[in-house]
Amino acid sequence: MKIKFPTILLLTLFLWACARKQHTNRFNEPIHAIDLAKTSIKKSFPYSTIYSGVQIIPIDSTILIGSINKMDVYKDKLVILDANLSKAIFILSKQGQLIRKIGNIGSGPKEYTDCSDFAIDKQSGIIYVFDKRKNEMVLYDMDTGKYCRTLKLERKSELNRIWINSGKLYAINSYYQFREKDQHAPYYILQQIDTTTGKKVGQWLDAAWYNKGYKENLLHVNFFYPVSDNMDLFTFGISDTIMCIRNGELSPYIAFNGDLQIKPEDISETERTAVKLPVKERSKVKHNLMLRLGRDLKKVISFSNFHYHKGVLYFNYSTWPRFFASYNLETNEAQTYAMEQDDMLFLEDPSERILPHYLYADGEGVYYFIKTDYLYQLKEWAKQKVLSNHVVGQETLFHVTEDSNPIILYYKYVE
Numbered sequence: 001m002k003i004k005f006p007t008i009l010l011l012t013l014f015l016w017a018c019a020r021k022q023h024t025n026r027f028n029e030p031i032h033a034i035d036l037a038k039t040s041i042k043k044s045f046p047y048s049t050i051y052s053g054v055q056i057i058p059i060d061s062t063i064l065i066g067s068i069n070k071m072d073v074y075k076d077k078l079v080i081l082d083a084n085l086s087k088a089i090f091i092l093s094k095q096g097q098l099i100r101k102i103g104n105i106g107s108g109p110k111e112y113t114d115c116s117d118f119a120i121d122k123q124s125g126i127i128y129v130f131d132k133r134k135n136e137m138v139l140y141d142m143d144t145g146k147y148c149r150t151l152k153l154e155r156k157s158e159l160n161r162i163w164i165n166s167g168k169l170y171a172i173n174s175y176y177q178f179r180e181k182d183q184h185a186p187y188y189i190l191q192q193i194d195t196t197t198g199k200k201v202g203q204w205l206d207a208a209w210y211n212k213g214y215k216e217n218l219l220h221v222n223f224f225y226p227v228s229d230n231m232d233l234f235t236f237g238i239s240d241t242i243m244c245i246r247n248g249e250l251s252p253y254i255a256f257n258g259d260l261q262i263k264p265e266d267i268s269e270t271e272r273t274a275v276k277l278p279v280k281e282r283s284k285v286k287h288n289l290m291l292r293l294g295r296d297l298k299k300v301i302s303f304s305n306f307h308y309h310k311g312v313l314y315f316n317y318s319t320w321p322r323f324f325a326s327y328n329l330e331t332n333e334a335q336t337y338a339m340e341q342d343d344m345l346f347l348e349d350p351s352e353r354i355l356p357h358y359l360y361a362d363g364e365g366v367y368y369f370i371k372t373d374y375l376y377q378l379k380e381w382a383k384q385k386v387l388s389n390h391v392v393g394q395e396t397l398f399h400v401t402e403d404s405n406p407i408i409l410y411y412k413y414v415e
Helices: 007-017 269-276 281-294 370-383 394-399
Strands: 031-032 041-044 051-058 070-074 077-082 088-093 096-102 115-119 126-129 137-139 147-152 161-164 168-172 189-193 200-205 224-228 231-234 241-246 248-255 303-309 313-320 322-327 334-341 358-361 365-370 409-412
Touching: 041 322, 051 096, 070 115, 070 358, 070 365, 077 115, 115 161, 126 161, 137 224, 161 241, 224 303, 224 358, 303 358, 365 370, 370 394
Parallel strands: 031 248, 041 334
Antiparallel strands: 051 409, 070 077, 077 088, 088 096, 115 126, 126 137, 137 147, 161 168, 168 189, 189 200, 224 231, 231 241, 241 248, 303 313, 313 322, 322 334, 358 365, 365 409
């Protein structure tokens, strides 16, 4: 059922809400409470339950994409980031054809030296390109590609992911930088950046309670998930609380509880203080922590891939291995599945074949992509005629080569 947070936790939330007085947060809405340990585990979730078909979207061969690090949708266009190979943001049609590239790598005043992330203000039609090296954001017009201005950030802002909700710019630092003099100071995960001055005007979610005292994240690709107009979900690290950013306001949305959730005492002092270690040793501690919490203790080490359809929220959560779950927001019923069965893409034995990687969800479906390493195998499966009749555009797979770009798959919701 829907419940209110316990008084002591509500007080804690009030305190972080007051971290910056410029912001208010709504706590008068009920919070969904889910105990995953009490859900029965079914064998598999057939994709045909929520999807009616799959559209193959080949990416324009005139550009070179190593991987897709992030995707968003603006109007009827796909916006993709390749942060490693091309180090660029491309705007594509929904058929995968190149419309334009946003900005250029360079040292000029209208360019960026690094393309770490991007965020789109869909109200103004402006895209923010985050240049982590120069600690600034370069703004361009989405409809024309023209340079607008550069937003200088405060010194030592140490951000690496950004998002915009209702015209407000949010940012996080998912990798804690240890400093001896600041080691006892609160570490706020989520910040708001003023879009005019570049200064921090709000900060929330102290890792001491939100992330069980651990100052790094585990197993995350996406942190922000749009579920409806002006409503985005935020999840980080090993926290058991999913936050909601709605119309520029932040509030708790889902509280996971029960035996599967990590408790502060599950993390040792050695693991908490690993942030002081050199990078290699720090990574090793982090890897071992993930194994111990997920594989040995069977605790939930991350939530991901949230998407919403017809009153039901779908998502993944990882212990060891990863599970798929659904939660009906009206009846408050949760269900867990041991695996996802992609019977939209494959005719037979879909559980034993590759699963596409989640990218982004809109109101009509979910975008996934197939990495370049798996394209040849997908081409062979098309030749063997084991791909489902629900797949539109199979003929494009016969032109795949080892130099082809990743392929986007759009799974369309059942109406």
